[in-house]
Amino acid sequence: MRERVILVGVQLNQDDAHFDQSMEELKALTETASGEVVSVLTQNRDRIHGGTFIGKGKLEELRLLEEELEPDVIIFNRELSPSQNRNLSKVLSARVIDRTQLILDIFAGRARSREGKMQVQLAQLEYMLPRLGGQGIELSRLGGGIGTRGPGETKLETDRRHIRNEIAEVKRQLKQVVKHRAQYRERRRKNRVFQIALVGYTNAGKSTLFNRLSSADSFEEDQLFATLDPMTRKLTLPSLHSILMTDTVGFIQDLPTALIASFRSTLEEVNEADLLLHIVDSSHPNYVQHEKTVQRLFSELKMDQIPQLTVYNKKDLVTEDFVPSPNQESILLSALNEEDLFSLRKKIEQHMIEQMVPYGVVVSSLEGDLIAKLKRDTIVTALEFDANKDVYQIEGHVIDKHPILGQIKLVRQ
CATH class of the missing domain: 3.40.50.300 (P-loop containing nucleotide triphosphate hydrolases)
Structure with a gap:
């Protein structure tokens, strides 16, 4: 079942079109995370309210809207500080998350490879670490739904030291994956x-x-x-x-x-x-x-x-x-x-072709392997057979420093 969501946006010195589009994007992100937007609440401000993100009056309006619509989640259009999240959670009953948490949540649901899953897990753990100041009400509410995918409540409710150890372990494993990826890239570089x-x-x-x-x-x-x-x-x-x-x-x-x-x-x-x-x-x-x-x-x-x-x-x-x-x-x-x-x-x-070097070479018809390599590893722009000399005249372009350049030079000699 799709979760019911209220979106909250603060417009800071943005033109209306840009702000409207950013809120449309937040709505699209929510739908991607299987949420149903039931209402959108916005406010114009010179700066974000340090304690509650939105002003006191707007927060009371949001509380009354929550009572009426009974949403599962309330999503804010900018990143909330740990204290803002705690203060909002004291007033509101629904789960409170921000745009960053929503994006991390989507990534957690979409990662397929081991590396992708680890990268999302690392990002989520590093995001949540400063938000573990105590066993706040916002942690006790975690139990599935938008903003809770990934590490999961058991990890998020453990102490900071455990989270730091988890981060260190994920980083260690990622280093190994990155090392393997670098080796593949090096092999491709050598083969040009x-x-x-x-x-x-x-x-x-x-x-x-x-x-x-x-x-x-x-x-x-x-x-x-x-x-x-x-x-x-x-x-x-x-x-x-x-x-x-x-x-x-x-x-x-x-x-x-x-x-x-x-x-x-x-x-x-x-x-x-x-x-x-x-x-x-x-x-x-x-x-x-x-x-x-x-x-x-x-x-x-x-x-x-x-x-x-x-x-x-x-x-x-x-x-x-x-x-x-x-x-x-x-x-x-x-x-x-x-x-x-x-x-x-x-x-x-x-x-x-603009990034390659041109070449021209005369190859004996007996050099079938080289002709096949030229067709495979270079871009051949001209290929003519001289029946009198039993040779092929081949012109084309090759990536600079490609291994086949050595064979081309040998044939020219």
Whole structure:
């Protein structure tokens, strides 16, 4: 059964449109966590109330609304301090959580891999640690529902030392997983495989595009954070050259700091990419803000130096107000249109060629293995057979420092 939820938002020096969109996003997050929004309460303030987040009058209004609607959960649009949460819980009967806790809760429900589960657990434990000041009423209420997934009440009700030990143990295990991931990346680096990463705001259509390009089975749904664990698959380009493509977790405005820190190891996968495909939902009324949020996170994660191609998705739903960003190379497409997907593959191939070195080589027809390797590991742009000399004249592009360059040089000698 869906839990009944009241949303509470404070508007601080924001324009109405931006605030309304942030509250719509909070509603979408709540629905993703299987909650049903029964009411939304908002307040304009110059600054957040230090003790209760909202003013005393608005808190009394919320208490009366709670009596009338009997919600299971009350969710606030910004992060609550431990004291604010305690003070609110003394006045309100329903479970009180904030936007950060809601996002952590969704991540806990979506993590599939061992690494993903550990990263969420670490973020939740670090979030809850300063909120364990005593056996407050808010802890005694934990017993299932939105905001309680993950570590669970037995862990949250133990003392701080136990929580710290738990954090240390999860960090130790994560180090091992990160070490293995780094070894895989090192192997790919040595083999010089071209890699692209799909990144963008949550629900922009990354997983749909990923599945259509690679025939993979990444989880695909019209929900926020449908994909949590990164997935890597092969992508075949028009030249029949294969590269690696990674689908990643979606970004979101004001992504909780604990999550950015915990998922840094996963996002390092993106840092290894040779090209970022920044997927944008071109039909979303707030697509410009989404772009800016992702670009800001790129900068924070030191990913803004990687070449980018902006992919404006959902062109079949685009409005006449849509204008592509003049600062980025872009393509407008629908992930469901085969011709559009072919155009994207061509664009990716062009980007790849720009980062490669050209070569020309004459290969004997007896060198079948080398010819097959050139077709597989390089982009062959010309291949002609000279019957008089029994040789192939091959031209193409290869990734700089690729192992096959050594064989090309030997043949030239």
